[in-house]
Structures are given as structure tokens and as C-alpha cells.
Amino acid sequence: MNSQMPTAEMLLLSANAYEHFRTCTADIIRQHALFQDSDAFRDTEPVKLARIYKTLFAQAWDQINVEFDLSALNWLENQPAFRMAYESLGLYQLTDDEDLARLEARIRRRRALRFSPWQIADLTGGYLRYMCGICLELYNYVTGRGVSATINGPVAIKRMTDLITEFQRLASEDFFPQESQKALLSHSNRLLDRLHRSDFLPSPVTRRNDRDLPARVVATGLIRLHLRHYGEGHKRAVFHLMGLPFIERLLEMRTIERLIKAEQERRTIRPRQK
Known part of the structure; x- marks a missing residue:
């Protein structure tokens, strides 16, 4: 657990993490063979698409963690104040199976749409967007x-x-x-x-x-x-x-x-x- 308070620069880097994640995800998706074949994409079952998406999301997250210092996100996630705030929203961290099921359900609801790489990236990341928003407000406060x-x-x-x-x-x-x-x-x-x-x-x-x-x-x-x-x-x-x-x-x-x-x-x- 990182107990050291992040600097303003660290907060700003973490505040921009979701946009970096979104851009990186879109780049990875464009290079994936499945998304270069519209027929194959259309014929793929939602549950399989969900598994593919989760793999791509994990790759994007690993990549931006190498490229950017996102330690402020880790710091924030370990703060009791943040945990209590998140719990007060009635939300909780999903297990891998729950996350996969939610992703599959979202794909089924929007199955008629031809997803763009950006739309696919937006299928996930609500938790990350929330933390990034808090980091931005903290950055505005400390600066x-x-x-x-x-x-x-x-x-x-x-x-x-x-x-x-x-x-x-x-x-x-x-x-x-x-x-x-x-x-x-x-x-x-x-x-x-x-x-x-x-x-x-x-x-x-x-x-x-x-x-x-x-x-x-x-x-x-x-x-x-x-x-x-x-x-x-x-x-x-x-x-x-x-x-x-x-x-x-x-x-x-x-x-x-x-x-x-x-x-x-x-x-x-x-x-x-x-």
C-alpha cells in the first residue's frame, strides 16, 4: 500500500488516465484481426466478444501503467475516505465473472450497433473514470x-x-x-x-x-x-x-x-x- 501523498504532477497524470486508457484501447482494437473483418465481428457471439474485450482492456491498462505514473490512483484507492465514498454510492468492485457478465449484457443490448474502437473502450472504465475525476478535483485543489x-x-x-x-x-x-x-x-x-x-x-x-x-x-x-x-x-x-x-x-x-x-x-x- 502506497501511503505517500501524491504530488500535483502525479494527480494530473492520474486524472488523465482514462483518456490514455481509451486511446490505447482503441489503438489495440484497430490492430486486432477480428475488428478488421466486419463479417467475423458480426458473427462472433457476445460472450466471446466480452472475453476478447476484457483481454484487450487488460493489455491497454498494462501499457498505460508502463508509460505513465498512475501511482495517485493506487494511493486514492487505498484511502478509507474513498472506500467509504464508493460504498455510499451502493457500488462495489465486480469479480471477474461479474464483470464479464456485465460486459456481455452491454454487448447484447447494443448488438445491432457497429461498435467503433472508441465505443468499445467506453463499454468499461466507469470505476476508472470516477477515480480520474476525483484526482482532477484534488489537482485543482492543491494547485x-x-x-x-x-x-x-x-x-x-x-x-x-x-x-x-x-x-x-x-x-x-x-x-x-x-x-x-x-x-x-x-x-x-x-x-x-x-x-x-x-x-x-x-x-x-x-x-x-x-x-x-x-x-x-x-x-x-x-x-x-x-x-x-x-x-x-x-x-x-x-x-x-x-x-x-x-x-x-x-x-x-x-x-x-x-x-x-x-x-x-x-x-x-x-x-x-x-
Whole structure:
């Protein structure tokens, strides 16, 4: 068991582990003979496909562990706070047989689809995605990026919006050819839409700059992680994760409940439309 707390760099490497796993899996799948023959792929029984997939997933996992330092994932998995959080979700690590059966069931449900390598990679990895998401929130916490985004992000977005709006005003001058105006306005409108998408830089649900701000910011990040993966804020899981060694100040359950409510309300607001 690795008890040494990972560095920020280690956390970032582990935060990106799922994307590395996904890319590596897709590369391995493309090289497999079965996936180069559409008839053979279509005629293969789901249970056999599931076994092949599990073998390929294991190869991909071994490969990225050689290429990248993913020790932060091992550290996280051994933390009591993480274990309690995961158990509070009602989840548990599957046995090999259970994992194979689940994979086969997913293949049967989507049998009519022609899987791409990326779709196949996405058939597994929920547990890994969850851990990677936690590592990213811890990285944002220890580096101060989360607090910086909360304090400076809205100001930066407003400034960029003002600059693009001024650009559009200038681009609308009569001396520009009409086709040039259309092109400039079209490109700038796309930029504005991107800036105001809820996933570009999510609006902070807490901005009061006090000593608890870093804790509230990381809690909000964890809440968003659970909403993305499980559709709920899962206050108990967030409460347990706030007990990880990195996080210096604990939050009361009622504070986490308020943050969940605020985040849910934020998500009901439709993004800005042009």
C-alpha cells in the first residue's frame, strides 16, 4: 500500500488516465484481426466478444501503467475516505465473472450497433473514470486552479465577451464587404456561444472569498462529478471524499446540501442563446 501523498504532477497524470486508457484501447482494437473483418465481428457471439474485450482492456491498462505514473490512483484507492465514498454510492468492485457478465449484457443490448474502437473502450472504465475525476478535483485543489477559476474566471469571460462584442461592432461597419461581415460575425458568434456554454467554465455556485472557499470549490467539483456520472449529487459520498488527506477544512453536511441545491438550480438555467 502506497501511503505517500501524491504530488500535483502525479494527480494530473492520474486524472488523465482514462483518456490514455481509451486511446490505447482503441489503438489495440484497430490492430486486432477480428475488428478488421466486419463479417467475423458480426458473427462472433457476445460472450466471446466480452472475453476478447476484457483481454484487450487488460493489455491497454498494462501499457498505460508502463508509460505513465498512475501511482495517485493506487494511493486514492487505498484511502478509507474513498472506500467509504464508493460504498455510499451502493457500488462495489465486480469479480471477474461479474464483470464479464456485465460486459456481455452491454454487448447484447447494443448488438445491432457497429461498435467503433472508441465505443468499445467506453463499454468499461466507469470505476476508472470516477477515480480520474476525483484526482482532477484534488489537482485543482492543491494547485489553487479551482479557486482561481472561481474568482478570476467570470471576470475573464466577461472581458472576452466585451472584446468579442466590440469586434462584432467593428466588423459590422459598412465598408466591409457583406460576405466578409457574415464570415466575421459567424465566427465570433460561435466564440460567444462557446464562452457561455455551461461546460466551458461552469459558473461558480460559491464566490465568498473566505478561508472555506477552497473547500467549497472542491466540494462543488465533486458534486458536479457525481452529477455527471450518476445523475445525483450524492452528499454522503462528497462528505466522505472531503475527508481525503489533501483537504484541510471539512464542510458540514448542510453546507454540502446547499451546494448540491445551488448546482442543481444552476443546471436548470438554459445556456445563453444567440
